[in-house]
Amino acid sequence: MAVSSAGIPQHWRTIKERYRLLGAHCERCGSNYFPPRNVCPRCRRRGKMAQVEFSGKGKVYSYTVVNASSKAFEQYMPYVVALVELDEGPRVLSQIVDCKPEEVKIGMEVEACFRKIFEQEDGGIISYGFKFRPSDGSWACRETGQRSS
C-alpha cells in the first residue's frame, strides 16, 4: 500500500550526516560545519570544503527541559534538548539521553550515541540518528585480564 511519502526524501538525503555525524571542513581556514555546507561562509569562493566525520565528543553549551511538546515526542516527556558544542567547533541541537533532566549541567561532557529520532505513525518509517549521552570514560582505567578463578 502506498502511503504519503511526505518527508521521506528529506529523511533519506540526510541519513549519512545523521547516522555518522558527518559535517564539512574548510581546508583553507579550518572551520567545521554541521549540518554540512557546500560553501565556507568565511572564505566564500576561495574556501575548499571536505567531508569530515566528527568524533561525537562535546559539551553541553545550553539546554532546556521540555515539558510540552509536539505529539511525535510526547512519549519522551519530560526530556532534555541541548545545544551541544562539538570538540571540533560546531554546535548541534540534540536530545540528551541516559540521564534525568536534573542531572544535566552546562559544560557537561557528552558523547554521541545512536537512537531512534522519531517514528511515523501507522507503520511508517523509523528515523534514526545521533543523540547525546553523558560521557563516561570510567571503564578505561579498570583492571582487565584478571582471571576470576
Add this chain to the structure above:
Amino acid sequence: MAFGIVGYGVYIPRWRIKIEEIAKVWGHDPDSYKKGLGVEEKAVPSMDEDATTIAVESARNALKRSKEVKPGEVGAIYVGSESHPYAVKPTAATVAEAIGLTPNITAADTEFACKAATAAMQACLGLTKGGYMKYGISIGADTAQSAPGDALEYTAAAGGAAYVIGGGEGVIAEVEGTHSYTQDVPDFWRRDGAQYPKHAGRFTGEPAYFEHVINCSRALFEKLGTSAKDYDYAVFHQPNAKFPLRAAKALGFDEEKVLPGLIVSKVGNTYSGSSLLGLAAVLDVAREGDRILMTSYGSGAGSDSFSFRVTGSVEQKRRLSPPVSYYVERREYIDYSTYARYQRLLKG
C-alpha cells in the same frame, strides 16, 4: 593463517527492573522466581532504543577493537535478532550505513530465535576463510518481547554483541572448530504479526535446550578430540542461570569455568545477544592460550558450538572499548510503571 574473532564489542541499555518489582504487580512470589531462574534483574531499553540502535552501539565498540580493519575490507554484515524493528527492511543495512561500511558490502538479517547471530558467525568464517572477503561482521541484538504477566516477563531483556570475523595477526580468538545441531522442535515461537511469543512451558527444557546444547557440544568434542577438561571456560545460551549450569554439569564442566561468562543474573536473557555477551565477558578476562567452548541455542530448535583458542592479541585489544562489566554496572533502576511506559504496554 589463523581465522576467528578479530574484534568484539557489546552494549546493554542503562535501565534495570528488579524481579521483586515485576512480581509485586502480578501478585507472584518473587523468591520462587529468583530462585527458580537464578535471575535478580533485567536490562530494559529506553523508548528510543531498539535492536538496530543496540546493534550499532555494539558494532561501534567492536570496530574500536579492530583498528587494523579498513572500511573497504569488510565484505559482509549480518544482524541476528528476534526483534528486528521492520518485518521487511533490513536492520543490517541501517547498521552498515551507521558504521560507515556502505555501499560495497553484502548485508542481511538472520533469524533463528536466539542463535541467529552464531549462525551468521559461521557464515562470516566461511566467507573469510574461503577468501571471498577479508572481514565479516556478525551482530546479535534484541529487545526481547514478553506478554505482561507471562513468566517470560521476568527475563526478557535487551542487549547485544558484535563480532568482527577474519584472519591474520589481529585474531584474538582462533576458531578451532564449529559444529551445529538442528531439529524441528516446537518449544517457543511467535507467529507472523503476533506481538508476543508463545512457549511450551516445561517442554522448553529436556527435548529442546538440553538436547541441543549438550549434543551439539559433545559432537564438537568428538570432531576435535577434546573434552571438558581441555577448556578453561564454557559459555552457553543463558535464558536463565539454571539451564547453562545444568548443561555444563552434564558435559563435565566445573561451575568456575562457567561463572565468568554467566551474566544473565544481572541483565536477564538478551536472546540473540545472550551467548555472545557471555563470550565477550570471558574474552574480557581470558589469557593467551586459554580455550573456550561456546554453545548457543535457538528455539525451534538448534545449537551452534565453537571451540576458541585465545591469542596474545587479546590483551591490548580489549582495552580499546568498554568491557561487559562496565555495562552490567552502569545501571539505574526503574519501577513497573516506568517500565510499562518504556515497553509501550500502556496505549494512550
